[in-house]
Amino acid sequence: MAGLACLAPALATALPRAAGAQAQLQVQTLFGAREVPQERFVLVAAPIGDGSRAQLNIYEQITDRRPCFATSGASPARVDPLLGSFDFTGICSRYLDANGYSVRVGGADLATVYRLSVVRSGNDNLLLAAPTRNQSGPEMVVARTQGHDAGFLLFVPEPGWKLMRRHFGNRALGHLYLYRETWPTAAASASEGPPKPATPSQGAQPKAETLLKPEPLPKAKPLPKAEPVPLPAVPAANGVKPPGGATPPPLPKAP
Template structure:
């Protein structure tokens, strides 16, 4: 018994030291720790409110049957009442509130600091997301959802393939909780990428009439595509314009200038000059 207790202490100390210095690679963790299946009914993953409208992951474990650690009510979402806050839950309940108490393990490999858990409000739901910390090009992984929104405590329901387990050292549980999936990380990433919505711009195959204020415009809600109803356009008749004829100007013939005879004076008439 003392030997087992010493091994657990050494395993816990090694985990804390390696995690503090960022040296717990999946290969090291895989060789050091194992995974132990648990009774899922004695655990619950909870969306725990903090700081107003934000939520974080809380995992509660029923260690003994002395008192209930939580209660459930309703559906969509299922509201959690954390009863353990009403009494001294030492040796009765266990709780994990951060990465020291839980982590992700997929395909038999510990992911440790490579992923962090976030609770996001999305599509009228609270979703538990594993977000990549190292390779930011990797997709987020959807692990669980509450099936409805609430600002209080709510139960997480795991997506297919995901479940809770415990970390073990030499066959003995060390109390650390895994959110685990048997698929490899590559397979999970491929599934997440394939599930992403694809946005494509609509391509017009036929000429579209120019938008006219009198043309009715309809929107298809399923595709957000604007459809312009065709309208009939009457041909415009153009009357010929009559242009008045203009005659060319007649040539003007210059008339000889009449020279008036100068009248002779009486002197000239009398003397002939």
């Protein structure tokens, strides 16, 4: 019984941890991702307000009754969002914000830990996936417009990125993933780290033990032996004998 009492605190700590790990696993596997025909979608940098900023829109062509969008030009390509000019119910789909799309890498659904934003970079616009506040992870460039201009611009996905649809079991949901099979790796030059200092050639520098071994100190010469110096006799005063017991001569008598 004493042994069980000792194990109780450890079990009380371990069980919630195990339950938390199981819950996390369930969240990760709750939704699946399935392929979609990439040619029926466009990723768009849609201008906001005065056009100085933009956000991600995704347009989908569901049926061929009417075109939902048109593209023209290159670097950057322009997009004409035709679906905005008619009732596109059952013909087109439009995904405008985080309710309609999110980031996924492999089996990790990153909807709650990564956000997508359009960032101006020189003469280009980047679709950037970055960790949300209090989260950690690498920033990832998902797509580029490959140039800048006014209006709606076409995003070209970076290598490895594509669209997939979120599924719950066999049920397709109205949510898209900006998907990558694996996390992107850094450039080889960055992964190698800082250059190491040059190593001197063999024999160009003395061995460590030679450098650290101190030179022997010369032996000290013995000092000459000091001979005792005799003290001179001091006359006694008031009958006190001087050191050594010597008796001084008698003082002369007064006249």
